[in-house]
Amino acid sequence: MLEGLIKILLLPITVIASLFSPGNTTESAIVLTPTPAIQNVIVAKGSITEQNVTVDLNVTIPKDGGAMSGTISGICDGTIQGTYDGKENGAISGTIQGTCGTLFIKLDAKGTFTGTVAKTKGEAAINYSAQANGNTRNGTTTLHFTPIAH
Numbered sequence: 001m002l003e004g005l006i007k008i009l010l011l012p013i014t015v016i017a018s019l020f021s022p023g024n025t026t027e028s029a030i031v032l033t034p035t036p037a038i039q040n041v042i043v044a045k046g047s048i049t050e051q052n053v054t055v056d057l058n059v060t061i062p063k064d065g066g067a068m069s070g071t072i073s074g075i076c077d078g079t080i081q082g083t084y085d086g087k088e089n090g091a092i093s094g095t096i097q098g099t100c101g102t103l104f105i106k107l108d109a110k111g112t113f114t115g116t117v118a119k120t121k122g123e124a125a126i127n128y129s130a131q132a133n134g135n136t137r138n139g140t141t142t143l144h145f146t147p148i149a150h
Helices: 002-019
Strands: 041-050 053-062 066-074 076-084 090-101 106-118 123-132 135-144
Touching: 041 123, 053 076, 053 135, 066 090, 076 106, 090 123
Parallel strands: none
Antiparallel strands: 041 053, 041 135, 053 066, 066 076, 076 090, 090 106, 106 123, 123 135
């Protein structure tokens, strides 16, 4: 009886061991399907520096034109919304909204921008006007991205 009980207890170990033995012909594989890359958009990045304070810009622009969106980060956190006409050296315009400041002082900020997108150069030249706490700053910056061949 004791011998039968030992065989019953060892049965699961024997089954598991046989699954990993070299003579086992069962093979399994995990197939990973890569997520397709977004190929119809331009991811452009740049920054604005005023008085040693930098705001980073990250914008997703549809290659053939349409609505675009993005984020601002750094001393300011917020969003970028706009449109692009899709042409080489085409028009881009939109708005920026966010909150800027330090740990204790936060100010609402907003702005507008216009510019052009040179797809073959990999640049978007931007003219902006930003307002916070009753002050307005105007300036220019360039966003960079991987150039797109015709």
